[in-house]
Amino acid sequence: MRAPLDQSGDVKMSVDDLFLGFGRRQVLHGVSAHFPKGQVTALIGPTGCGKTTLLRCLNRLHDSRPGVRIDGRVLLNGEDIYHRSTDVRELRRRVGMLFQRPNPFPQSIRENVTLGARIHGLWARGETESRAEAVLRDVGLWDAVRDRLSGTPFMLSGGQQQLLCLARALAVEPEVLLLDEPTSSLDPHSTARIEELIDSLKGRMTVVFVTHNLQQAERRADQVVFMLDGEAVEAAPARQFFAGPTDARSQAYLEGRPA
């Protein structure tokens, strides 16, 4: 079935009747959803409903997995990212991702931030240092790392490592940012910091985040997509959704009852 869609405003990305399976296991059963430009969308739903699987479809992170079958369309600015002519590496630059656990590269802190921009040829030779500083300032990490840019990122706290990963993702100037439960392994302070950053990205970046924290979705999302058993059951503006979802299954989930 198709979820009711909020068609107001520009659509940055959309998923159209998307099916996905690993071998014999079907994970997504015809998901359709829209991600409005410059807005923050929260993907919520019970564990195993396909939120992360859907999120990873948006930058083709399933590509190299053996036995994966994908059917349907994923559009970025109206163009199918699964089309043969897609430059996958450029797609992943445009659609960045932050993961559940911090995963800085085993390189210096500086290299973590500059590597992507250098590979994608974004920064001029002379401006690397200043651009790196700007990105680190953006995520509020500069003061903590300015004296140890050549050091290992693993000396940083978990929250700082996640901020570094965010800086790494932002450094390549993505249009869409995907976040897969980005705060589930962080302390409350770092969580608040990441959430503030998500807020600050509103308007200039399209954000899609997966979360199990309903308060977080309510606090930070403009739109909520509720998923159940590999389908997008309901999509609605966050305020409306949390005030009273229209689908009985969404209602049951919010109340902690089995659907």
Next chain:
Amino acid sequence: MARRARGLSDRIFWGLCALALALVILPALAIIGSLLAQAWPALGGQLFTSTTAAHGLQNAILGSLLIVLGVLLVAGPIGILGGIYLAEFAHPRRGSLIRLGYETLAGIPSIVVGFVAYLVLDIEFHWGFSLLAGILALSAIALPYVVKTTEVALLQVPTTLRDGAVALGLSRLTALRKAVLPPALPGIASGLVVAMAICVGETAPLLYTVGFSDANPTLSLFRHPVGYLTYVVYNNTILPSNLDHQIAAAAGVVLIVLLLILIGIGRLVSRWAARYSASLPT
């Protein structure tokens, strides 16, 4: 009562652990001790300045180093690239075929490898007793270890690191170089060290392929037999004179020192390689 029983079983357990530790360490100490005792009269500068023709070991030490260096240059790159291919690029079915190949190679007794190398390289190719024949024979023995440890080290790198690199739009090669390989390097380096250590200690394949020479080795790869340490241990033991026996023991001591140096180098390389990977995400 229960507490006392628990204290007793604790003590028994720790006692067994200590016993096991002693059983591991004591034989090693016994071997090194008796070697040192036997080699004592012969240990001195002349080991390094004279050849085996004059009760020294110079040619054997140089030969062993040369052979191990050759194996490092041949089996190192091939083994590491093979391991990378298996872990990162191989189709599962082709991968399992290659795995079967190197596991079989690892199972062939070294004397058989030496014999085949002798028939093919020394005889058929007319290389004679030669440095290269020995290096290739030992490389065939070292290769499975290098491939296996490289593959295992890469497979232990957390998936989330690969995901992070791929999600940033890096090519597979850049992802490998910047994200996946660094944390695997310590494992790869220790695999190389184990392979080198095995080669330093091999005798049978070298008996067939490089022969032995009392003269210092040259860099010529063909038709020049080369001296090496394990031959001295093997051969001098069956010679009649006491001095010969002492030289055999001294060669054993030098072999062990060489192994320790190899292990030390391996640790240094590992530590350098892991300088950014103090603790990795799981």
